[in-house]
Amino acid sequence: MPIELLGMIATTPGSESLAVTGPVVDPDYVREFSRAHEEAGFDRVLIGYSASSPDGFAVASAALHATERLKVLIAHRPGFVAPTVVARKLATLDHLTGGGRVAIHHITGGSEADQRRDGDFSEKADRYRRTGEFIEVLRRTLTSADPFDYEGDFYRVEGAFSAVKPATDAGIPIFFGGLSDGAVEVGAAGADVYMLFGEPLADVAEHIRTIRAAAAKAGRTVEFSLSTRPIVAPTEEEAWAKAARIYAEAEARIAARDSGDTLSFARPLQREQNSVSADRLQEHAKRGDVHDERLWLGITRLTGPSGNSTAPVGTPEQVAEALLKYYDLGVTRFLIRGFDPLDDVREWGEELIPALRAGAQARDEARAAESEERVA
Structure with missing residues (x-):
C-alpha cells in the first residue's frame, strides 16, 4: 500500500544542535516550514505538545491555511480538555481547511514534571486508562448520529452530540503512542495508527506482533508509524562525517545549557522524562551506537531519554532501503x-522521499506479482 510520510513543524527555528533564534511563535517561519514540507512531498506534519509550548490547534490552522494539500497531526494530551470539546474542534477545523486533512495523536505523558505544569498529578497507569476513555468518547462524538450517554471512571456525559462531523468519510484518524503497561491495550483497542520509535528491526517486529495480537482480540486492525x-x-x-558534526554541535549545546544557557521550549532534552519507549532506546544505545548496519544511536546516548532520536545514516538510497526494511515488517507511515x-526537509525532497516512495511501490508490485503466480 502507499506509504504516508510525516514531518514535524515547530514555531521557531532551532534544534538540539542549532541555537534557537527568533520569537517563540514566528508566523513567517511556520508558513515557510509548512510549505517546505508540502513542496518536498510530505503527506502530513506533526504538531508537538508540551505544557509550555504554543497551542497545537492554532499552529495546525496556520499550517493548513499556508498549504493546499498538506495534512496535519495534532498532538494532544488527554485530561485537560473534554473529549466532546476536542471532537468538535477537530471536525470544525476539518471543514474549514478543505476536509480530510486533520488527525489527532494521543500522548498520555512520559514526563511527570510536564504533566504537573498543567495541574495533572495523576498516576501514569491511571492516565492510560483515562486516554482509553478519552478516545472512546472522542470517536463516538465524531461518529454518532444520535445523542449518547457515557459513564466511565474519568468521563461522564449525558446526551452528548456534535452537530459537526468530519468533512469526509475518512473521518479524523486517531494516532497513539506508548509502550508502558496498559498502553498496548489502550492503543490496540482505540487507535487507527500506532506510533513507534525507531528501534532496531527485531524489536520493532516484536512490538508489531504484540500490538496486532492485542488488536485482534479487540476485533480490530491497527496500522503502524515509525519515527526516526x-x-x-x-x-x-560524508553522511557519517555529518553525524559526527551533529554530535559535536549537540554536545556543545548541552554544555552551554548546563552552564546556564537554554535551548528552545520544544527541545527534547527532558531528562526527567519517564517513558518506557525512551528507556528502551537508552538500553539499545548502551549496547552500541550503531544497530542494523546504519541505525545510529549516538544522539540517543548523548541526550538521554529524549524520545525520537535514532538516525539512519547514509546516502539517500541507503537510508531509504534501511527504512523500507521496516515497511517489510508492516510499517506504513514514517x-x-x-x-x-528546514534544510533537511528540503534536502530530503530531492532524493530520499522519492526513493522511499519508489521503493515501497516496487515492493508492492513484487508482492502482487508473487500473489498472482501462487494463484495461477
Whole structure:
C-alpha cells in the first residue's frame, strides 16, 4: 500500500544542535516550514505538545491555511480538555481547511514534571486508562448520529452530540503512542495508527506482533508509524562525517545549557522524562551506537531519554532501503524530522522521499506479482 510520510513543524527555528533564534511563535517561519514540507512531498506534519509550548490547534490552522494539500497531526494530551470539546474542534477545523486533512495523536505523558505544569498529578497507569476513555468518547462524538450517554471512571456525559462531523468519510484518524503497561491495550483497542520509535528491526517486529495480537482480540486492525531522524549525504562517508558534526554541535549545546544557557521550549532534552519507549532506546544505545548496519544511536546516548532520536545514516538510497526494511515488517507511515529542520526537509525532497516512495511501490508490485503466480 502507499506509504504516508510525516514531518514535524515547530514555531521557531532551532534544534538540539542549532541555537534557537527568533520569537517563540514566528508566523513567517511556520508558513515557510509548512510549505517546505508540502513542496518536498510530505503527506502530513506533526504538531508537538508540551505544557509550555504554543497551542497545537492554532499552529495546525496556520499550517493548513499556508498549504493546499498538506495534512496535519495534532498532538494532544488527554485530561485537560473534554473529549466532546476536542471532537468538535477537530471536525470544525476539518471543514474549514478543505476536509480530510486533520488527525489527532494521543500522548498520555512520559514526563511527570510536564504533566504537573498543567495541574495533572495523576498516576501514569491511571492516565492510560483515562486516554482509553478519552478516545472512546472522542470517536463516538465524531461518529454518532444520535445523542449518547457515557459513564466511565474519568468521563461522564449525558446526551452528548456534535452537530459537526468530519468533512469526509475518512473521518479524523486517531494516532497513539506508548509502550508502558496498559498502553498496548489502550492503543490496540482505540487507535487507527500506532506510533513507534525507531528501534532496531527485531524489536520493532516484536512490538508489531504484540500490538496486532492485542488488536485482534479487540476485533480490530491497527496500522503502524515509525519515527526516526535521517542523516543523508551524497556518500556514506560524508553522511557519517555529518553525524559526527551533529554530535559535536549537540554536545556543545548541552554544555552551554548546563552552564546556564537554554535551548528552545520544544527541545527534547527532558531528562526527567519517564517513558518506557525512551528507556528502551537508552538500553539499545548502551549496547552500541550503531544497530542494523546504519541505525545510529549516538544522539540517543548523548541526550538521554529524549524520545525520537535514532538516525539512519547514509546516502539517500541507503537510508531509504534501511527504512523500507521496516515497511517489510508492516510499517506504513514514517515520521522523519531533521537535526537541521528546514534544510533537511528540503534536502530530503530531492532524493530520499522519492526513493522511499519508489521503493515501497516496487515492493508492492513484487508482492502482487508473487500473489498472482501462487494463484495461477
